[in-house]
Amino acid sequence: MNNPRQPTDWTAAAVARRTRRRYAAERRFRLAGLAAVWLSAAFLAWLLASMVWQGTSGFRQTRITLPIDLAAAPLPVTPAQLRGRGADLALAGAGLDALVDRAAVRTLGPGGDALISDGAWLVVRDAIKRDPALLHRRFTIAVPAASAIDVAAKHDGTPAAEAMVATLDARGLLGIGWSGGFLTAADSTDSTRVGIWGALKGSLLTMAVTLALAFPIGVLAALYLEEYAPRNRWTDLIEVSINNLAAVPSIIFGLLGLAVFLGTFHLPRSAPLVGGLTLALMTMPVIVITGRNAIKAVPPSIRDAALAVGASPVQVVFDHVLPLALPGILTGTIIGMARALGETAPLLMIGMRAFIASPPGRLTDPATVLPVQIFLWSDDIDRGFIEKTSAAIIVLLVVLLAMNGIAIYLRNRFETRW
């Protein structure tokens, strides 16, 4: 060796400088990674916090206390009429609406009837139905305030409305309380009377159709592809279409629903039946893919043992493989259903965006669903709808969280590691 290597001088300043630089780069890189994770988490926190911040007031309602004097001006209604089904009609026909407006004008001054919600008299009506003795008494009752006052009382209104709120507050007429109506009413044009129940029921009906179709078809298809399908061109075609369907944009399924279910089969527009069919086509590939993974995870020894004692291939699969794979399949199904529940675009295509003021009763009634209701309210110019939109989002997120929670519980409780 005529050119012996120089031993590295590890103490040289250049080496130390380079090491420091490399370590600094290492720290920067690591910090960038940490920042990416935390910023992503912070986005989520910001999103959720802003929804909760704006939404909680949607569950609360501003009320104005009004004295109602039925002793001086009795309604032409007998207590007998208040029993049974005719009560609503009798009270509505007796001019309760106008009476409450007059009470508002008397108490709040000219224009007072504009300060209370259009639905204020319904609260009085329900109070009278609960206690018919009120028909001949003078009493005070808290009725919902109009949208402008409601928004102002939550510190987001116009200056005029804010001033009115200050006056009312000084007279001790204003109160804020839990709005039970939000969870039990349907859509309305008046933001103080809207509720989420109509959309929630539409979502439930739609999801029922989706589950009834997508779950059996998805599970059977997964069983076929994983356990029986011969390796040939047809099987490849089925697999390719399932994988592609899982990646097709959801709006394309909406176009399919519009062209086929509405255009060709003439099913009713806006119906949970059509919505459920469309979402089932979208959810089915998800169930097939997760189902196949769950079936694949069942060890072959179980199949071999069952075959060895004389079970037929169908018995092996339905008596042994399917029960063992079911928790995994159910987890995948719940996740697929959660995705379908939050889906909006395909349902807009098939017309589930109509204004529906009463909850749907059947699968063919016009209906809307939670995410579409959120979309519709977010478009409304009335400021009162902002908090209602966020409140509806909270309801939707709580439902989704519950579904995912069940999925995680199922996975942890029943999943077997082989």
Added chain:
Amino acid sequence: MTPLALAIIVFGLALIGWLAARMRAATFRPPGHARFTALPVHYGYFVAICALVPPLVFLAVWSLTAPALVTDTVLATPAAAALPPPGFERASILSEARALGAGRSHGAFHDLAAQLAPAYAAAQTRYDWIATAVALLLAFAGGGLAFTRVRPDFAARTQVERVVMLLLLAASLIAILTTVGIVASLLYESSRFFRIVPIGDFLFGTHWSPQVIDPRDLGASLGAVPLFWGTFFIGAVIAMAVAIPFGLMSAIYLTQYAHAATRAWLKPVIEMLAGVPTVVYGYFAALTVAPAVREVGVALGIANASSESALAAGAVMGIMIIPFVSSMADDSIAAVPAAMRDGSLAMGATPSETIRRVILPAALPGVVGGILLAVSRAIGETMIVVMAASGVATLTANPFASTTTVTKQIVDLLTGEAEFDSAKTLAAFALGLTLFVITLALNVVALSVVKRYREAYE
């Protein structure tokens, strides 16, 4: 009889057949040493299937043909002679009469409809009774014939299992049927669109304004290039500018640096971003992010900063895609053989040098495939752009200006008050076809890249 009652009766008959066959089969004794090929329950299912399938198939076919039969019967009545010649008016009178006859509506607009309604009701009732009788007859005949075959030497299990296999095959064919349905409906409606608007005008025209269509030159206001550009700009540029750095760095941090315990709870938190419904992101983008972006734009001195900017929609879309990029990158990093990483570390490279020079280049095909899938998801995303992006199509590269996308235009075109056959609604299908083709191509390319890369390391 209502369809529900009929269904209950048919299913009830099948249940009776099931029970009877099972009880009869349970009494069989094997002659000598012969063995049964089926359990009693298989005989039960055999009879139940034979009792169920024929009436159900009949009712399915019947429900498609019966309306035409009813109409024919009504047209044969004397009152129908007064009907106008085939056309829109005739169809509307007939559908009105049908609704009246079924009791779904109460007032008639045409007098003739009111005259035809009783004929409709009578014909409907008669055909309903025929359907009920035939369905019950089929159920009895099928179940009865099957029951006579319940004998010890009959291989009921083989028969039942053949039906089960057919059912499984049918279920998996639904996927192909759906794909065919999508392609066929998009192609059919699009071909109608391209008959009235030249395909070249649509694909290469640079002016999009479906609100004001010149009926003499439809193609002039239906050029989709601004939409393609807006979709690409929002979904593939802005959204990816957010999603790639965040997703990739999160995946690197979570797989290479984080403790197992930290990873166990941070990863689900990131994945929660993917579980939030898009309508919530859309609302968040429109209400919170878009005004903030506009103020930033104004502060930067951009005069035409829009409150429906491409940046707001794209950034929020990027946040939504983060977990998607992250989990794809996670998978491909995990697939890099540990020996490569260990070798690099053993040579004295720092972890970050190992990641940048060894792991990422090795994982690159998988990461690129994942990013292509993310792009395909971003350009198909609808609600964020519907709520936060603008409806005005402009060809601009300014992220603070308003841009529109293909999905946004599909929703706008189809939720308007247009009839189903107008150029507007057909244009939506042409846009849908374009979107479908592009996302399909992206997926096929991405999956083949990912697959080839996986094979390289196996």
